[in-house]
Amino acid sequence: MRKRDQWLAAPLGAGLAAALLTGCGSEDGKAGGTGESVVMGMSDDVLTTDPASGYDPATWLLFNNVYQSLLSFPKGSTTPQPEAAETCKFQDESSRTFQCRLKDGLKFSNGHELTSEDVAFSFRRTLKINDKLGPASALLSSIQDIKTPDKSTVVFQLNRSDATFPQKIASGAGSIVDHREYPADKLRTDGKAVGSGVYKLDSFDKKQAVFSVNSSYKGSVGQVQNRGITMKFFHNDQAELKSAVQKGDIDLAYRGLAMKDIADLDSAGGGKQGLKVVEGTSAEVQHLVFNTKDPVVGKPAVRKAIAYLIDRSALVRDVYKRTAEPLYSIVPTGITGHKTPFFDAYGDRPQPDKAAAALSAAGIKDKVKLTLWATPIRYGPGTVPEFEEIARQLNKSGLFEADVKSVEIKQYEQDIEAGKYGVYVKGWIPDYPDPDNFTAPFFGDNNVLSNNYDSKEITGHILATAAEGTRTATVNDFAKVQTTVAQDLPILPLWQGKQYAVASDRISGLQWTLDASTVFRFWEIAKSAKE
Numbered sequence: 001m002r003k004r005d006q007w008l009a010a011p012l013g014a015g016l017a018a019a020l021l022t023g024c025g026s027e028d029g030k031a032g033g034t035g036e037s038v039v040m041g042m043s044d045d046v047l048t049t050d051p052a053s054g055y056d057p058a059t060w061l062l063f064n065n066v067y068q069s070l071l072s073f074p075k076g077s078t079t080p081q082p083e084a085a086e087t088c089k090f091q092d093e094s095s096r097t098f099q100c101r102l103k104d105g106l107k108f109s110n111g112h113e114l115t116s117e118d119v120a121f122s123f124r125r126t127l128k129i130n131d132k133l134g135p136a137s138a139l140l141s142s143i144q145d146i147k148t149p150d151k152s153t154v155v156f157q158l159n160r161s162d163a164t165f166p167q168k169i170a171s172g173a174g175s176i177v178d179h180r181e182y183p184a185d186k187l188r189t190d191g192k193a194v195g196s197g198v199y200k201l202d203s204f205d206k207k208q209a210v211f212s213v214n215s216s217y218k219g220s221v222g223q224v225q226n227r228g229i230t231m232k233f234f235h236n237d238q239a240e241l242k243s244a245v246q247k248g249d250i251d252l253a254y255r256g257l258a259m260k261d262i263a264d265l266d267s268a269g270g271g272k273q274g275l276k277v278v279e280g281t282s283a284e285v286q287h288l289v290f291n292t293k294d295p296v297v298g299k300p301a302v303r304k305a306i307a308y309l310i311d312r313s314a315l316v317r318d319v320y321k322r323t324a325e326p327l328y329s330i331v332p333t334g335i336t337g338h339k340t341p342f343f344d345a346y347g348d349r350p351q352p353d354k355a356a357a358a359l360s361a362a363g364i365k366d367k368v369k370l371t372l373w374a375t376p377i378r379y380g381p382g383t384v385p386e387f388e389e390i391a392r393q394l395n396k397s398g399l400f401e402a403d404v405k406s407v408e409i410k411q412y413e414q415d416i417e418a419g420k421y422g423v424y425v426k427g428w429i430p431d432y433p434d435p436d437n438f439t440a441p442f443f444g445d446n447n448v449l450s451n452n453y454d455s456k457e458i459t460g461h462i463l464a465t466a467a468e469g470t471r472t473a474t475v476n477d478f479a480k481v482q483t484t485v486a487q488d489l490p491i492l493p494l495w496q497g498k499q500y501a502v503a504s505d506r507i508s509g510l511q512w513t514l515d516a517s518t519v520f521r522f523w524e525i526a527k528s529a530k531e
Contacts, residue, residue: 036527037228038507041244043236043256049193049204050182051175052126053134057429057518058255060172065211065229065522067175067195068219070100070119070154071166073517075524078334078433080170083219084114084196088166091155095163095467098156107216108178109200116148121179123156128185135173138441139431161467167432198224198523208232211522225509225526236377245275245502251527252503252510254520259382262500263321274505280514283332284497285438286379286427288372288390292490293452294422296370301362303489306423307346308355309397310390316495319386324495329482330438332496334516336471337435337478341486342493352397359399370394370402372423375412379427386494387425416450426491433516434471435478436462442491443481453490506530 044058051063064072072083082088084106091097106114123146130136144159158165168174181194193201198221199211212228232250234241238258245253266277288306290297297303312326325333328343346354359368374387387404394400407415415421426449430437441448443458461481465474485491499514504527512524 035226036529037230038226038252038522038525038527039230039232039250040525041232041234041241041250041253043234043238043241045233045235046204046209046231047133048187049191049201050188051122051134051172051177052129052136053131053187054172055133055135055138061231061520062193062201062209063172063175064197064519065199066193066197066201067172067177068106068114068197068217069170069172069174069176070102071170071174072220073170073519074220075512075521076515078516080166081220083170084119084176090163090469093467093469095161095165095469096158098158098165100154102152102154103218104152105218106196107218108181108194108196109214109216110178110181110194111216112178112180114176114178114196115151116154117151118179119154119176120146120148121182121184122176123174125177125182125184126173129187131187135171135431139168139171139173163465163467163469163471164432164434164436167434171431173431199229206233206235221521221523224523226522229522229525238381245504248504252501252507252525254501257500257502259319259321259323262323262502265502275502276505276507278501278503278510278514280499280501280511281334281516282429282497282499282514282518283335283433283438283516284427284429285327285330285332286383286425286494286497287330288492288494289424289426289449289451290453290490290492291419291422291424291451293419296368297422299362299364300489301358301364302368302370303492304346304358305355305368305399306394307342307489307492308351308358309394309399310346310492310494311350311393312494313348314393315386315389319382319389320495323500324497327493327496330442330485330491330493331435331478331482332438335433335435335438337475337482339479339482341483345486350393350397352399355397355399367401368399370400370423371421372402372404372425373412373415373421374404374406374425375409376406378409378412379425383425383427419450419452429518435474435481436465439478439481443485449491451490453488455484455488458484 046062047059048054068084070085071080074081085100086103088100091099108114126136142158142160142162145157147155178194182188191204198217200214202210202212209231213224241253241256242261244250290303292298316324328340331338372387372391374383376384384406391402391404394402440462458481461477465477468474501510506528508526509524513521
């Protein structure tokens with residue numbers, strides 16, 4: 001994801017109609033929350049309330065709770081299922097015509113009827129505005145035309161085969177807005193939102209966002225477990241977020257606690273503070289990226305030596321306090337087709353002899369001077385300490401003379417684009433749980449790495465999977481992609497993250513908000529009354 005820098009199993013295949021799921025509350029669409037309201041804290045900022053612009057984890061958290069999409073990811077699942085839609089299916093074997101039929105009786109929180117006109121308007125609007133901070137170019141570029149033969153039917157004509165289209169529109173990029181409330185050619189900037197999701201946004205400012213249960217909601221969610229959510233923003237102040245949850249000013253903290261704080265709270269089991277650490281799965285990954293035209297790491301032998309020397313276990317143990325896991329592939333654990341080619345080729349512990357042999361075979365006799373480039377916030381506060389540990393590992397071998405430099409994100413991105421760095425970091429939170437989202441953005445045209453690596457073999461395998469509705473049938477192609485990347489070493493996978501929330505012992509249901517879909521489901525969170 002973006003998050004750029006968040007989903008798995010087969011999408012709806014050609015000719016496969018999705019099953020109708022029951023609505024929230026009663027059949028007349030009335031949604032009623034139970035239990036108490038919940039206050040949560042987050043160090044990230046929600047950047048916008050307009051789906052045509054937002055493309056980051058915190059903003060999509062708002063979208064996933066306020067807006068409906070045609071499809072969504074149910075709790076504990078990474079297969080998209082109908083949400084605003086009653087059924088969705090591809091109409092052809094080439095995965096280029098995708099049709100959805102809406103549920104009856106859908107309404108926005110303002111009482112307006114939701115029809116196919118709103119669905120088409122929402123996608124056309126996002127594409128027309130094409131905001132640089134939005135999802136249009138990354139996720140919706142395969143849309144060629146949208147037709148609405150009647151008020152309940154919407155048909156997407158795609159300009160290329162795209163079997164992952166159902167997963168893409170199940171994300172925040174598929175948020176449906178009221179065509180009467182949003183301008184067709186510009187962003188909404190008043191901080192308000194009108195959707196048809198489980199919650200409605202009552203207020204939003206720099207300090208907090210307040211949500212109440214949307215009584216007009218009709219979709220696939222069952223009983224809402226609270227009567228509302230207040231989301232407080234801590235603007236990357238980790239210490240203040242920790243203090244707030246410890247003092248009971250907030251009921252739970254999500255996104256932004258320091259790794260050490262999570263580890264300490266987890267090892268203490270919450271202790272006298274009445275707190276608990278809830279761990280969930282995640283497909284967030286981080287890579288070491290090599291500029292293949294750099295005079296130093298442009299040499300394959302140098303990249304191979306680095307691969308032999310990196311100790312991922314030490315990184316996740318000493319820097320990330322075991323809040324991450326070592327990663328040995330570009331496709332993480334839990335995603336269809338995951339293999340471990342980097343483990344197979346380079347092992348899981350430093351091998352200085354093999355690193356020395358690789359350099360010697362290439363005629364490199366002197367220590368390799370190397371600068372590792374990082375940015376302090378974008379990919380987490382552990383990034384710079386992590387790179388310092390990597391430099392230490394390389395220097396310990398006696399084969400490298402490595403140091404670390406860090407710059408702010410704007411300069412960092414500019415310098416990468418200009419080809420100024422040889423080795424740098426990139427993190428990734430997926431938009432949808434498919435191997436395509438861990439490969440195409442890295443190795444296709446206009447990729448996010450900007451490392452001058454081009455492989456027709458890899459792009460050929462990725463293109464071969466585009467029309468395959470049964471995603472398990474893509475395993476062989478993606479296995480070949482993973483193997484080629486391990487051989488060529490344009491990037492070196494480092495770790496796969498986990499999701500954490502720290503909460504009062506009065507809070508329950510968080511296990512249903514921390515899964516590989518990365519959909520944080522407000523409606524699953526319950527708060528019990530004081531004893």
